[in-house]
Amino acid sequence: MRAPWARTPGAPDRRRLAWAPALAAPDRVLTLLALALSAMGLLLVWSATRMEGDHTLLVRQAVAVGLGLALMWLVSRVDLRVLRAYVPVAYVLALVSLAAVLTPLGVRVNGAHSWITLAPGLRLQPSELAKVALALAFAVPLGELRDGQRRPGFGGVMLALALAAAPIGLIALQPDLGTMLVFAAMVTGALLVSGAPKRWLLVLALGAAGAGAAAWRLGLVRPYQIERLLVLADPGADPGGAGYNAVQARIAIGSGGFYGKGLFNGEQTAGHFVPEQHTDFVFTVAGEELGFAGAALIVLAVGALLWRGLAIARRSDSLYGTVLAGGVVSWIAFQTFVNVGMTVGLMPVVGVPLPFVSYGGSATVAGLLAVGLLQAVHRTRAAA
Amino acid sequence: MSRARLFVLRLAVAAMMLTLLARLWQLQIADGDRYARAAADVRIRTVPLPPTRGRILDVAGRPLATNRTRPVVTVDAVELAHQPDGGEVVLTRLGKALGRTYRQMAEKVRLCGPEVAQPCWQGSPYEPIPVAEGVAALRVSERQQDFPGVRTELRPVRAYPYGAAAAHLLGYVQGAKGRDGLEGAYDRELAGRAGRREVAVDHTGRVTRTIREDPPVPGDTLVTGIDARIQAVAEAALGRALSSAGGSSGAAVVMESWTGRVVAMADRPSYDPGVWTDGVTAGEYRELPLLARAVQGEWAPGSTWKVTSVAAAASAGYGLGATYGCPSGYTVGDRLFRNFGSADLGRMTMRGALVESCDTIFYRLADELWQRGSDAMQRTARGFGFGRPTGVDLPGEAAGAVPGPASKKARWQATRKETCRRAGKGYPELDDRARAAYLTALARENCRGGSVWRGGDAANFAIGQGGVLVTPLQLARAYAAVANGGTLFSPRVGLKIVRPDGSTARAVEPPVAGRLPASPATLDFIRRALSEVPRSGTAAGAFEGFPFDQIAVAGKTGTAESFGRRDTSWFASFAPDPAYTVVVVLSEGGLGAEGAAPAARDIWEGILGLRERR
Numbered sequence: 001m002r003a004p005w006a007r008t009p010g011a012p013d014r015r016r017l018a019w020a021p022a023l024a025a026p027d028r029v030l031t032l033l034a035l036a037l038s039a040m041g042l043l044l045v046w047s048a049t050r051m052e053g054d055h056t057l058l059v060r061q062a063v064a065v066g067l068g069l070a071l072m073w074l075v076s077r078v079d080l081r082v083l084r085a086y087v088p089v090a091y092v093l094a095l096v097s098l099a100a101v102l103t104p105l106g107v108r109v110n111g112a113h114s115w116i117t118l119a120p121g122l123r124l125q126p127s128e129l130a131k132v133a134l135a136l137a138f139a140v141p142l143g144e145l146r147d148g149q150r151r152p153g154f155g156g157v158m159l160a161l162a163l164a165a166a167p168i169g170l171i172a173l174q175p176d177l178g179t180m181l182v183f184a185a186m187v188t189g190a191l192l193v194s195g196a197p198k199r200w201l202l203v204l205a206l207g208a209a210g211a212g213a214a215a216w217r218l219g220l221v222r223p224y225q226i227e228r229l230l231v232l233a234d235p236g237a238d239p240g241g242a243g244y245n246a247v248q249a250r251i252a253i254g255s256g257g258f259y260g261k262g263l264f265n266g267e268q269t270a271g272h273f274v275p276e277q278h279t280d281f282v283f284t285v286a287g288e289e290l291g292f293a294g295a296a297l298i299v300l301a302v303g304a305l306l307w308r309g310l311a312i313a314r315r316s317d318s319l320y321g322t323v324l325a326g327g328v329v330s331w332i333a334f335q336t337f338v339n340v341g342m343t344v345g346l347m348p349v350v351g352v353p354l355p356f357v358s359y360g361g362s363a364t365v366a367g368l369l370a371v372g373l374l375q376a377v378h379r380t381r382a383a384a
Numbered sequence: 385m386s387r388a389r390l391f392v393l394r395l396a397v398a399a400m401m402l403t404l405l406a407r408l409w410q411l412q413i414a415d416g417d418r419y420a421r422a423a424a425d426v427r428i429r430t431v432p433l434p435p436t437r438g439r440i441l442d443v444a445g446r447p448l449a450t451n452r453t454r455p456v457v458t459v460d461a462v463e464l465a466h467q468p469d470g471g472e473v474v475l476t477r478l479g480k481a482l483g484r485t486y487r488q489m490a491e492k493v494r495l496c497g498p499e500v501a502q503p504c505w506q507g508s509p510y511e512p513i514p515v516a517e518g519v520a521a522l523r524v525s526e527r528q529q530d531f532p533g534v535r536t537e538l539r540p541v542r543a544y545p546y547g548a549a550a551a552h553l554l555g556y557v558q559g560a561k562g563r564d565g566l567e568g569a570y571d572r573e574l575a576g577r578a579g580r581r582e583v584a585v586d587h588t589g590r591v592t593r594t595i596r597e598d599p600p601v602p603g604d605t606l607v608t609g610i611d612a613r614i615q616a617v618a619e620a621a622l623g624r625a626l627s628s629a630g631g632s633s634g635a636a637v638v639m640e641s642w643t644g645r646v647v648a649m650a651d652r653p654s655y656d657p658g659v660w661t662d663g664v665t666a667g668e669y670r671e672l673p674l675l676a677r678a679v680q681g682e683w684a685p686g687s688t689w690k691v692t693s694v695a696a697a698a699s700a701g702y703g704l705g706a707t708y709g710c711p712s713g714y715t716v717g718d719r720l721f722r723n724f725g726s727a728d729l730g731r732m733t734m735r736g737a738l739v740e741s742c743d744t745i746f747y748r749l750a751d752e753l754w755q756r757g758s759d760a761m762q763r764t765a766r767g768f769g770f771g772r773p774t775g776v777d778l779p780g781e782a783a784g785a786v787p788g789p790a791s792k793k794a795r796w797q798a799t800r801k802e803t804c805r806r807a808g809k810g811y812p813e814l815d816d817r818a819r820a821a822y823l824t825a826l827a828r829e830n831c832r833g834g835s836v837w838r839g840g841d842a843a844n845f846a847i848g849q850g851g852v853l854v855t856p857l858q859l860a861r862a863y864a865a866v867a868n869g870g871t872l873f874s875p876r877v878g879l880k881i882v883r884p885d886g887s888t889a890r891a892v893e894p895p896v897a898g899r900l901p902a903s904p905a906t907l908d909f910i911r912r913a914l915s916e917v918p919r920s921g922t923a924a925g926a927f928e929g930f931p932f933d934q935i936a937v938a939g940k941t942g943t944a945e946s947f948g949r950r951d952t953s954w955f956a957s958f959a960p961d962p963a964y965t966v967v968v969v970l971s972e973g974g975l976g977a978e979g980a981a982p983a984a985r986d987i988w989e990g991i992l993g994l995r996e997r998r
Contacts, residue, residue: 051586189393189396192389192392192393193389193390193393194389195389248426248587250411250419251419251422251423251426252423253408253411253412253419254411254412254415254416254418254419254420254422254423255416255419255420255422255423256412256416257412257413257416257420258412258413258416267423267427267584268423268426268427270584270586270592271426271427271584271585271586271587271592272586272587272588273426273427273586273587275587287408287411287412291412292408292409292412292413295408295412296405296408296409299401299404299405299408300401300405302401303397303398303401306397306401307397310390310393310394310397313390313393314387314390322390326390326393329393329397330393333396333397333400333401334400336400336401336404337400337401337403337404340404341403341404341407344404344407344408344411345407345411346403346404346407
């Protein structure tokens with residue numbers, strides 16, 4: 001005898017949300033990778049903060065992961081078309097919060113106005129969540145073609161760039177070079193997969209190069225940013241100053257060897273030799289305590305996650321889904337490359353967190369939301 | 385949508401991740417060892433743990449050099465650096481308590497570096513930096529809570545309970561290194577081995593834990609043959625003699641005749657070795673009388689030398705019992721050599737020559753031996769251990785000098801240019817015409833024939849003049865050898881090295897350096913002769929009323945001329961029981977019988993007094 005609540009073949013699943021159309025099963029591997037990376041992040045944050053004597057930071061990060069997973073689950077259950085309806089709201093919210101950062105509501109940390117205080121002890125970094133909003137908004141003009149169009153035209157590309165220019169401009173005022181670069185990578189990746197004509201991409205690349213040169217010539221690049229670039233070339237030049245982070249990070253990672261010194265056993269980590277170790281430099285904890293085995297595993301896990309994301313982009317039956325997934329993949333890929341790159345001395349020290357792993361509520365939630373978006377693209381295609 | 389475009393993104397993602405993996409491999413596997421060392425460099429600090437220096441004891445276990453603790457104020461530089469103002473308030477307050485300015489304090493505790501010159505702290509920043517000692521330290525310890533980062537602790541410092549007594553013999557310690565005297569000679573054993581503590585530090589330099597500790601090994605104890613009571617006797621006798629007979633400096637050596645062990649060794653002028661504990665400035669250092677005269681001082685031996693001359697005569701075939709004339713003068717070549725005080729003492733045996741210290745007998749002996757071309761005098765002197773260091777376990781020993789034809793020729797060659805220039809030009813810068821003429825004649829003679837060892841040189845040599853130089857210790861061991869039947873020792877101050885657990889690490893035996901080139905009969909003859917010197921001979925005045933029945937002291941006076949200065953006063957003596965040899969020298973002390981002999985009597989009486997007390 002069948003239970004009364006059992007599903008009749010062909011009948012709609014009563015458990016699913018009323019406003020959500022039928023969705024395919026989620027990509028479990030993708031979910032598993034996001035979970036694993038978040039759990040690894042918690043362990044590393046725990047290790048990096050173990051000498052503090054209390055677990056405040058660990059608990060806060062655990063709460064952020066929990067919130068992020070909940071939002072990821074929620075977003076992954078929403079049909080892409082439904083999600084699309086909320087894009088204008090998300091985009092405007094993102095712009096407003098980015099603007100709020102520059103008002104007296106903003107908080108200055110490490111020389112950049114990147115935070116706003118929502119309540120005592122609760123700060124938000126709007127630029128992180130703005131990544132999600134821009135990924136969603138950017139895909140609209142590129143992914144929704146008029147009848148007869150096979151690829152985005154001049155108007156679509158221009159609109160997309162205009163949509164990107166607003167948040168990037170606000171972030172430039174903070175200023176936050178690292179986040180700007182991530183946005184730029186996301187825009188580039190999304191444009192690339194959208195199929196926009198090559199000449200537009202070429203013009204864009206030349207324009208970006210020209211803007212960079214102009215910024216340099218006009219003195220818009222700040223001295224510390226130049227210093228960081230020079231330090232990348234020769235970290236030993238000023239080991240006590242600008243190069244300190246870079247040198248200490250490489251020492252911590254390099255001293256890990258193949259198997260590492262064991263979780264919670266890293267001497268460099270215990271001695272707090274690497275500044276910002278639980279946030280932007282959390283990868284050094286993995287490098288020292290888990291060695292090449294653990295560090296490479298993190299890179300491989302992120303790579304596998306990106307691989308799933310690329311497969312989702314390829315299989316999506318809507319251009320909107322492809323462009324959205326492509327933008328998300330470009331964001332996570334570039335941010336990971338910059339973050340790990342700066343700890344191993346491949347990239348200048350710009351403050352971007354390691355997705356899923358670094359301490360930081362906004363970044364953690366944004367990263368998991370991004371996985372939720374990939375999941376939504378994946379499930380919407382399969383159901384259609 | 386374009387599959388080709390997606391492929392480009394796929395390539396880009398793959399390239400980025402593979403780049404990271406390759407770089408990780410390079411850092412962690414290829415260069416892992418290098419980074420592991422770099423990590424240890426930034427994380428691990430080594431703090432030296434100084435060992436306790438071994439003590440120096442006398443033969444009865446009395447401490448001659450020991451360690452005492454005294455309060456020291458130290459500053460923890462790392463802790464001070466962590467204070468919000470970099471420790472300025474604490475240092476200012478500490479300076480006030482010690483009577484110094486903040487600047488002076490800050491200079492004491494700053495770390496030396498390429499751009500930081502003295503004054504500064506040369507040690508490790510993880511070592512407590514001493515800033516004050518003694519009474520000042522106690523003042524700080526009473527108000528410990530006012531001085532965070534400042535501690536008072538008890539630290540060992542070297543102490544010499546007998547003060548200036550035996551200061552040269554003991555030497556001193558600078559830093560952790562023994563210098564001069566026994567501290568220097570036995571530094572390896574006394575020093576022990578420093579330990580080290582490896583500590584882990586965090587990025588601010590604060591010590592988080594101890595990784596490894598290698599404890600210091602305390603130094604061994606040096607037990608010496610010195611008898612602190614006899615040392616005190618010798619010090620007192622030397623001091624009294626210098627104040628009563630005059631003289632600028634002096635030394636006294638007491639040896640065990642039959643073993644070669646040094647029992648006491650006193651030097652004047654002396655100093656209080658306590659000065660080293662508080663630090664010595666460059667100016668003070670230059671003023672310190674650091675010359676250990678008993679082993680580093682060289683004087684002409686005068687008549688104490690005649691012991692070797694008698695032995696040389698005996699070995700050359702002269703009868704010891706035969707009689708010789710002791711005229712008031714004896715002519716060698718074209719020069720008249722006068723007897724001491726130009727006295728004509730008639731005919732006497734060789735015994736008389738020693739007891740009365742007749743010079744003319746020895747002039748004649750030397751002249752005759754020289755004419756025969758014999759080097760018996762030089763050979764015998766070297767056989768008595770002169771002209772080379774004794775090999776005593778003390779640093780910086782002088783060799784003395786036994787001149788002869790070869791050394792004279794070498795000296796002439798070294799000075800010929802100047803001598804011959806003077807022979808031609810004379811001494812126009814001198815006002816004293818007579819003296820200038822004399823010196824010019826001398827230079828002329830030396831320029832022509834100064835390379836030749838003449839009869840006059842041999843005559844001077846025979847009475848311990850003419851370039852003969854000895855150290856008090858050389859003379860003491862030669863007389864000890866006469867007393868013990870001919871065994872020449874390389875004297876030793878150390879007796880044994882005792883480990884901290886009380887076991888003996890090694891015993892120090894005075895090695896035998898040789899046999900005197902004299903027959904038992906000759907030595908017996910010399911001993912008998914010398915036993916008459918304090919009873920009826922040249923030292924009879926000094927030893928008047930001496931209880932010879934209790935200690936049968938034998939000895940020889942010496943009065944050596946020193947160009948332009950008062951005579952050097954010597955007395956070398958020994959006794960069969962207690963079998964000690966006692967040598968005293970007073971530089972510019974006058975006659976041996978009047979300066980050194982009374983001092984030696986003082987020492988013998990002191991030894992006797994100690995024996996009676998027993």
